[in-house]
Amino acid sequence: MNVIGTVGLPGSGKGEAANVAEEAGIPVVVMGDVIRAECRRRGLDPAEHHGRIAGALREEEGDDAIAARTLPRIREAAAESDRDTVLVDGLRSTVELERFREAFGDDFTLVAVRAPFELRAERLDDRGRDDSDSDLEALRERDAREINLGLGETLERADASIDNTGTLAAFRRRVRKILGIEDETVDDDESDPASADPATTDAGGDGA
Numbered sequence: 001m002n003v004i005g006t007v008g009l010p011g012s013g014k015g016e017a018a019n020v021a022e023e024a025g026i027p028v029v030v031m032g033d034v035i036r037a038e039c040r041r042r043g044l045d046p047a048e049h050h051g052r053i054a055g056a057l058r059e060e061e062g063d064d065a066i067a068a069r070t071l072p073r074i075r076e077a078a079a080e081s082d083r084d085t086v087l088v089d090g091l092r093s094t095v096e097l098e099r100f101r102e103a104f105g106d107d108f109t110l111v112a113v114r115a116p117f118e119l120r121a122e123r124l125d126d127r128g129r130d131d132s133d134s135d136l137e138a139l140r141e142r143d144a145r146e147i148n149l150g151l152g153e154t155l156e157r158a159d160a161s162i163d164n165t166g167t168l169a170a171f172r173r174r175v176r177k178i179l180g181i182e183d184e185t186v187d188d189d190e191s192d193p194a195s196a197d198p199a200t201t202d203a204g205g206d207g208a
């Protein structure tokens with residue numbers, strides 16, 4: 001089994017990477033679902049209490065609590081699927097990275113998704129999933145909180161990196177390459193120079 005984890009700041013494109021996997025029939029395990037499930041178990045609204053419960057879980061069960069609770073979900077998803085790959089959306093710290101490395105060894109690959117602040121702000125504004133998506137100050141705070149948790153260091157330790165600074169089609173192509181999905185379709189932006197780069201060789205961008 002190949003387990004591919006993604007790490008990236010808010011709005012970098014992790015959700016889009018997960019969409020690409022899902023469309024190709026690759027199971028996706030979202031780490032945040034563990035927290036949402038725990039909120040519901042405690043009778044709390046995940047939309048309001050997500051951050052607090054994530055913190056509580058780490059305090060009560062250790063810094064690797066969310067990764068530990070994600071492990072059985074990954075194994076279940078793999079068992080139910082006829083695919084050899086599972087995508088795990090949303091690592092946040094090196095402790096989580098180490099937990100996955102310990103569990104899956106060389107079968108675990110961490111992929112960093114990077115885009116600069118302004119581009120993420122613009123895309124989140126367009127996404128407009130909630131009010132904070134359009135709030136620059138809120139994004140700055142979210143970035144700082146994530147980096148504080150260890151996201152910056154986790155990004156640096158990724159095995160591969162995708163700079164999501166081009167078109168969505170180019171990004172999706174890079175994701176497909178990393179996931180080992182055969183590309184039968186020809187996207188409509190062949191002129192995008194970013195699409196010519198091999199997906200795994202563009203590490204080191206300053207998008208974080």
Ligand SMILES: Nc1ncnc2c1ncn2[C@@H]1O[C@H](COP(=O)(O)OP(=O)(O)OP(=O)(O)O)[C@@H](O)[C@H]1O
Binds near residue numbers: 127166167168
């Ligand atoms: N290359 C791109 N071109 C245009 N839009 C993009 C591109 N990549 C992502 N987007 C859009 O930007 C928005 C943010 O991307 P996405 O939801 O995948 O980010 P995320 O990393 O999952 O963010 P969060 O952690 O906040 O959920 C989405 O609306 C997505 O469709």
